[in-house]
Amino acid sequence: MSAEARQIIINYLKKHPNATIKDIQRGTRLHVERYFPSIKTVYKLANLTLPNRLKRRSLAEQKREIINLIRKKPGISITEISSKTGICIGRIFGSIKKAYALAGVEYSKKPKHVVQRNIVKYIQKNNLATHYEINNALKCSLYKNFKSLRHAYKIAGVKYFNQQQKRTIKKRLEIINFIKHNQRATQRDVNSACKTKVQETFNGGIREAYEKAGVSYDIIRRNIHGAALSQIRESATSLESKIVKILRKNFGLNSVLEQVKINNCRIDIVLELNSKKFVIEVKDYRAKPICISEIKQVNRYLTITGATVGIIITTKRLNNKDNINGIKIFEVAEIDKLLSYIREQTNNTWQKLKGLK
Numbered sequence: 001m002s003a004e005a006r007q008i009i010i011n012y013l014k015k016h017p018n019a020t021i022k023d024i025q026r027g028t029r030l031h032v033e034r035y036f037p038s039i040k041t042v043y044k045l046a047n048l049t050l051p052n053r054l055k056r057r058s059l060a061e062q063k064r065e066i067i068n069l070i071r072k073k074p075g076i077s078i079t080e081i082s083s084k085t086g087i088c089i090g091r092i093f094g095s096i097k098k099a100y101a102l103a104g105v106e107y108s109k110k111p112k113h114v115v116q117r118n119i120v121k122y123i124q125k126n127n128l129a130t131h132y133e134i135n136n137a138l139k140c141s142l143y144k145n146f147k148s149l150r151h152a153y154k155i156a157g158v159k160y161f162n163q164q165q166k167r168t169i170k171k172r173l174e175i176i177n178f179i180k181h182n183q184r185a186t187q188r189d190v191n192s193a194c195k196t197k198v199q200e201t202f203n204g205g206i207r208e209a210y211e212k213a214g215v216s217y218d219i220i221r222r223n224i225h226g227a228a229l230s231q232i233r234e235s236a237t238s239l240e241s242k243i244v245k246i247l248r249k250n251f252g253l254n255s256v257l258e259q260v261k262i263n264n265c266r267i268d269i270v271l272e273l274n275s276k277k278f279v280i281e282v283k284d285y286r287a288k289p290i291c292i293s294e295i296k297q298v299n300r301y302l303t304i305t306g307a308t309v310g311i312i313i314t315t316k317r318l319n320n321k322d323n324i325n326g327i328k329i330f331e332v333a334e335i336d337k338l339l340s341y342i343r344e345q346t347n348n349t350w351q352k353l354k355g356l357k
Helices: 002-015 021-028 039-045 059-072 078-085 096-103 112-125 131-138 149-156 163-181 187-194 205-213 230-251 292-305 332-356
Strands: 256-262 265-273 276-283 309-314 327-331
Touching: 002 021, 002 039, 021 039, 059 078, 059 096, 078 096, 112 131, 112 149, 163 187, 163 205, 187 205, 230 256, 230 265, 230 276, 230 332, 256 292, 265 292, 265 332, 276 292, 276 332, 292 309, 292 327, 309 332, 327 332
Parallel strands: 276 309, 309 327
Antiparallel strands: 256 265, 265 276
8 A cells, every 4th residue: 555655646746747736635635745755856856846945045045036026926825825835934934024125016905805706706616615725716815705615605705615525515406417418327437437325325225316307217227237138138047057067067967957936036046066055156247247245145045054165156357356244256268167166175175074083
């Protein structure tokens, strides 16, 4: 994870060369100081030139840089100067007025009521704005003009949402926008693209998301990945039959049972050898890998049947793993590995039984 985190920070800085340590932390949810000696090290590894704020400059150089900036951009605020140069005005000049005087530029600070009016207008246009967004957009300090963000929203006549509520609303809007542009997207597609769980973001799940997006939720579209379409169902049955034939050829006709019905559950294959019972599920998924629900399904079958070994045979593994929560996963092309694994398990059992005798 350490190497991955370092690379994430480096990549973020390459995309945002002017980012501060706080910007990186907000953008990556990682602390630079935990993975690097300093921010300068990150710039070096990213092959980027150090910004002025990180360079060592003499007092005279810092003064000259600020004076030149004020002459180029009359009216620039103290916040903008600090952001662009990384220099504290108060430490160098004592105040912004003295800096302007030395630059030979008349200083005219915006009256407080003007800044407040601008903040109110911004909130009315952006009802989910955070104080960071307001400060960056208007180059001012919200907390110098209002008691709190909630107070600013109240003055603007806009309903206030806390951070968690804003994140949820923004995520909902992102999902709705994605569905509008991808009108046949499945729940898996939405979760993957928006990095969320639509079933938790919306109380009504994927159906409510489609309804909010003004898109008809076509029930047939859901069945593209399932066994409801005849050609997919036939393909799944065919693969299951092939697996059964291979198992019976190698372990005997009476050792293999197919479509075993127990407690309202239908298990694809049950194999019993040398007092060892195997539960085998065949998943012929073409468009997607198996997911954790299939793992839970096999674990449930193990409890019902008293079997000790659970196996899934599929066309596509989950995250390329061959063992999840004790369930062995084999791809269709790995039949030889499957047979070897079963023999190994039954031989171990036979050796134990032999030792007991």
